[in-house]
Amino acid sequence: MQRRLHAVSGVAAALLLVALAVSGALLAPGPAYDRAQVSxxxxxxxxxxxxxxxxxxxxxxxxxxxxxxxxxxxxxxxxxxxxxxxxxxxATAEPISPYAPSAFGTRIGDLHRAFGMGDSSLGHGLAGLGAVALALVALSGLRLLITRMGGLRMLRAPVRGTPLQRLHVVLSRSSFLALLLLALSGGYMSAAFFGLLPSGMEAxxxxxxxxxxxxxxxxxxxxxxxxxxxxxxxxxxxxxxxxxxxxxxxxxxxxxxxxxxxxxxxxxxxxxSGARRVYAAVLALHTGQGLWWLALLTGAAALAVPPLAFSGVVLWWRRRRARPRIRRNVALANADTVILVGSEGNSTWGFAYTLQNALTAAGHFVHVAEMNQLSAAHCGDRRMFILTATYGDGAAPATARRFLEILPKLKATPKRGVTVLGFGDRDFGHFCYFAVEVEAALIAKGWPIFSHLETINRESPQEFARWGDAIAPHLGHELRLVHIAETPRRQPFELISRQDYGADVGAPSAIMRFGAPPDVRRGIWQKLTGRAALPYFEAGDLIGIVPPGSNMPRYYSIGSASADGFLEFSVREHAHGVCSRFLHGLMPGDRISAFVRPNPEFRLDAGRNPVIMVGAGCGVGPLAGFIRANKARRPMRLYFGARDPDSDFLYRAEMMDWLSEGRLSALVTAFSRTNDKAYLQDKLRADAEVLRTMVKAGAQVMVVGSREMARDVMAAMDEVLAPVGLSAAKLKADGRYVEDIY
Amino acid sequence: MRLHPAPLGLASLALTFVLAVPAAAREVKLTTTMARNFIGGAYAAVYLVDAEGKYAQTLHVFGYNTRYYSHFRNWWRATDQAGADRAAEVDGKSGASVRRGDVAELTLDLADELFDAGFVLRIDSTLYEGRDYGTDAEVPLATASAGVAVDGRGYVKSLQFDL
Known part of the structure; x- marks a missing residue:
């Protein structure tokens, strides 16, 4: 709801606001220029x-x-x-220079006040509308920001997200106060123009x-x-x-x-009159006349509006395209069924809509919403379906983060019952952990459960259809669920090269480097900057590949940036892994069809604080990407674990280069199948002093690996940090300890 | 004495005719040519004052927004002194503001009595963030002055009325 208000007012008024902001910014230096010429x-x-x-x-x-x-x-x-x-x-009445109001200033002023339409109500009305829109956008944006950053105190924390998101947040944070001032003062003057507020100027x-x-x-x-x-x-x-x-x-x-x-x-x-003095003050605050320094500040804030409008519109558009649109979503008041969705990557929504369509076809009135939107209004004389995925190792997915907070405070109950359907992947462990938590919370709250928790593995349409048949008796009619998965638009990539490791030690791995096929056309931006025809990605993002014979994408961490001109990632071949076997069967020149999924949570902090990286085997892939991109030569210490240096030492040659170039400051290896058998967690413990110093200097920790490895590393880090009163959990809460688990 | 209905009817009919026929009015075409020495929309008030300079009536105002009307200096003072209700005086008589170089033509119906009786047709002008010209131009409302252009001293370049 908050986001919708911000999006609607922002996108609808974008052009208007940009016109007002640009004209305003052009007028801003006027008072300073004027003041400089007088004594x-x-x-x-x-x-x-x-x-x-x-x-x-x-x-x-x-x-x-x-x-x-x-x-x-x-x-x-x-x-x-x-x-x-x-x-x-x-003092002397000596002439200084002939005076004429600048023609440029007058024209721009006319444009700003009434879009050049003179004294017409339409022109002034549009400008007034712009002021109102700006106030709405600014205030709703502030609320969104506070929610996203996690509270008012966190407002100044570093921002994570895609570059466009970061731009939007950083610009809005710095210009918010000035823009709000401009909006309110402009709105006041507009109201005075239409006689809604007194200006006191007529007397x-x-x-x-x-x-x-x-x-x-x-x-x-x-x-x-x-x-x-x-x-x-x-x-x-x-x-x-x-x-x-x-x-x-x-x-x-x-x-x-x-x-x-x-x-x-x-x-x-x-x-x-008092009204006139208030009006004069409002005018001075808005135009900066007599307050030349304020005009410069607000003018600078106005300059932030065009990039904010642009990034805001693009972000909104991408969001809209990414989510399957809620077709035929019935207003909550008229619905007899509610589907709440907990989704991270949008795939669960697709299942929700399939369910919605089937229920609607059977004569129900269905309202679909995020789990975060749970409220008393969603309860009442309704039946509720909760479809949710699980994020990472048991956490709530993005659209369900607040569900367990909201639930205990509710006083209402969905009278016709609730059922939970969990989506997960058995390979990952903690299968459907969040869905289980949700059902437990519902039972504790005493809600009527008309059908107990079921789970769907790997987004299987067959299991989904079976579930539909299983709950049909509770509904009193048939429920045929035919789900066809939607994947984001894919584009072709061509394998440029592969480096194979680990065949002798039973851990066959390959570093695969893909590029854009030669016949793919480049966009204008790419042509101008001489870049390859690749979508935008950075190290840490994910590439989603749908192997032949499956309809579910598998994700791999990318170890390069689109600016490098190639997309590189490391894959370990598993005996029963459909996708890994498919990838390992590729030869240079072969093509795959894939899409990029941004992973903004797995990124380095902006800045130069040191980085501690821990990775084993193919886990080093994204870490290599960060090292490769370390132009600023910030201190990076890598702990790399594998089986045998002669066999599965991925990136061996590159690491030596990076060490000599200074992109990597230290490399500590642990090989488990050599004579001095070592494990990563032991190496970490041995370096306790060094690590403590780095953490005190603000270091960030990045861990990539399997669930077991991540657990062992976390235990070791807890031991290392205990003497200084820190722990991995505390660093995680601060955003200084991130894991990429596969 | 009883009045005979027929002559009474005729007499009242004749009286009605005499009273109903309006005073003769002349149609006047007023041409206001604006100067080129300003940017934006200038406001102007066209009005009549009598031989002593007292306010008579407002003929037209260029510019819709009444909040700027206080800048018509002489019009404002004259209406003040006459105790006139300004809102009523300008009701239905306002139009768009005038830009530089505009030639604005107005067609006005003025009663015969106003001509050659010492009335003066005056125009005050003003510009936002510019100057206020009370009596930018004026021309006596006399048949002899018809067709003769009068120079303005501010934002009005010339004023002329034709019968």
């Missing part, structure tokens, strides 16, 4: 009477003196028949009915003008045509009125 005498040195006398002496036909918010003093006068304006020195002092008949005083002797300091002056209008019965008109910071020429006193005075 402002200290308070108490020059009175309006002095200035007026000096002006009259030099410009007998002066019509008015105005003092702009920047401090610039301008005289409007006539010479010959021509109206002229001159910037003058406020005028009453024109005096009578005048003194005596001869006019010389202007420097007029008490009313002597009493006003130059810095409080806004405007002094000379009597029209030198007529002695016409009054002077004076506008100051505090009010406006007329001054009788004969007595030199104020004869009619209207103090500025």
């Amino acid at each position: 402002v005498p200290p308070r108490g040195t020059v009175s309006v009477a002095d200035l007026a006398a000096a002006v009259v002496a030099r410009y007998p036909l002066a019509e008015q003196i105005s003092r702009k918010p920047s401090g610039r003093v301008v005289v409007d006068y006539t010479e010959g028949d021509e109206p002229l304006s001159m910037t003058i020195d406020p 005028q002092p009453d024109y005096p009915a009578e005048f003194g008949a005596a001869a006019p005083l010389p202007v420097d002797q007029m008490p009313a003008l002597r009493a006003v300091d130059l810095r409080d002056l806004r405007k002094l209008v000379f009597p029209y045509d030198g007529d002695p019965t016409e009054p002077y008109e004076l506008v100051t910071r505090t009010g406006a009125g007329f001054i009788d020429q004969a007595s030199g006193e104020v004869v009619s005075w209207l103090p500025h």
Whole structure:
């Protein structure tokens, strides 16, 4: 819901906001430029009477003196028949330069205020709409950010995500306050334009009915003008045509009125109303007139809007494309069935929609939502299906992270019962762990379970169909579930080279390097930058390959970046592994069809803090990618475990190069089938001092390997860190310990 | 004495005719040519004052947004002194603002009595973030002045009315 508000207001108003922001940013340097050209005498040195006398002496036909918010003093006068304006020195009335509002500034200002439509309501209305949209976007974006970062205090933490996500977050974090100020002040002025809020600008002092008949005083002797300091002056209008019965008109910071020429006193005075002073303050905050430093700050924030709009729209579009659209999603109030989905990679949604279609065909009204959206409104006289995957080694998937928090606080129950269906992979251990947790929580809450937990292995459509048949009796009708898996769009890759290791020691592994096939066309960006026709990826991302004879993708960690021009990963051949056997059967020149799945959680921190890497066998693949990309030569210490240095020492030659180049600072190996048999966890324990120093210097730990290896490494790290009061779990909570388990 | 219905009817009919016939009005074409010395939309008020300079009526206002009308200096003062209800005076008489070089033509119906009676047709002009010109141009509403262009001193280049 939060995300939808942010997306809708942002995307719909993107163009409008960009136009407003660009025009605003162009106007921003104006006040600073203006201020640089004027001198402002200290308070108490020059009175309006002095200035007026000096002006009259030099410009007998002066019509008015105005003092702009920047401090610039301008005289409007006539010479010959021509109206002229001159910037003058406020102390001496010496001319400085002719004054004309910049044509550029005026045009851009018209564009900003009303899109060049003059005083039409449409133009001003659009600008006002933009202000409202910006406020909505900024506030909803802040809420989203707080949720994503995990609380207000975490707002300044380093951001993880794809480059575009990082750009969006970093820019919005830094420009939020200024943009909110601009939006609120702009909205206020817009409301004043339409009369919804008072601006106080229309009130005028009453024109005096009578005048003194005596001869006019010389202007420097007029008490009313002597009493006003130059810095409080806004405007002094000379009597029209030198007529002695016409009054002077004076506008100051505090009010406006007329001054009788004969007595030199104020004869009619209207103090500025509170509304006017508020409006003037709002105007000053928005335009920065008189506050040139603020204008520069808000102008800089405005410059962030176009990239924010662009990245926001692209991110929204990608999200939309990635998720199968909720077709025919019934409004919650009208639904008799609710399906809640816990999904990480979007595949579980596909099953949810297959179920939705089948139920709808049977006459139900089905509402599909994320598990995170669980609320009392989803309960009531309804039946609930919970379909969920498991993330990593038992954690909740992205769209279910808050489910177990929300559940205990609910007071409502789905009366027609609930059932949980778990999706997992038996190869991974902790099979459907999260689904089991969810059912346990539901039972503890006392919810009516109409069918106990079932599981689906490896996204099997047959098991799904069998489940449909099994629950049909509870529904009272047939439920035919025919699921066809949707995979993201795949593109062709051609095998460039392979390096084989480990055949002699029973761990056949290969480092496979793929590139774009020669006949694939490059996009414009790729042509311009001379890059290969590869999708964007970095080391740590995953490549999803669907082997022939299966419909489920298998993922491998990528060990290169698209900027390198090739996609490299390491594969260990398993006797019963469909995909690994398929890959190992490829020869250079063969093609596969695959897609890239970003894995933004498995990345190095931005910065130069040291990195501790632990990997065994093919696990070193993504780690090699990080080392390869270590242009900044930040300290990287790699612990590599394998069986035999002569057989399965992956990247042996490259590691030596990287050590000499400085991309890798230290390499510690542990081989389990040599004479000095060693294991990784022992090497870690032996280096306890070094590791402690690195961790205290802010090091990040990355572990790649099997579940057992990761467990052993974690135990060893706990031992190493205990003396300094840290543990692997604590580092994990800080985001400094990441694992990639296969 | 009883009045005979027929002559009474005729008399009232005749009276109705005399009263119903409107005073003669002349159609006036007013041409306002704007100068080229400004950017943006200038506002202008076209109005009549009598021989003593007292406010008579507003003929047209260029510019819709009433918040800027206080910048029509002489119009504002004149309406103030006459105690006129400004909102009523401009109701239905406002149009778009004028840009540099615009030639705005207005067709106005003015009562015969206004001509050659000392009334003066005046135009005040103003520009946002620019100047306020009270009486930018004025021309006496006399048959002799018809067809003669009068120069403006500010944002109005010239003013002319034709009968």
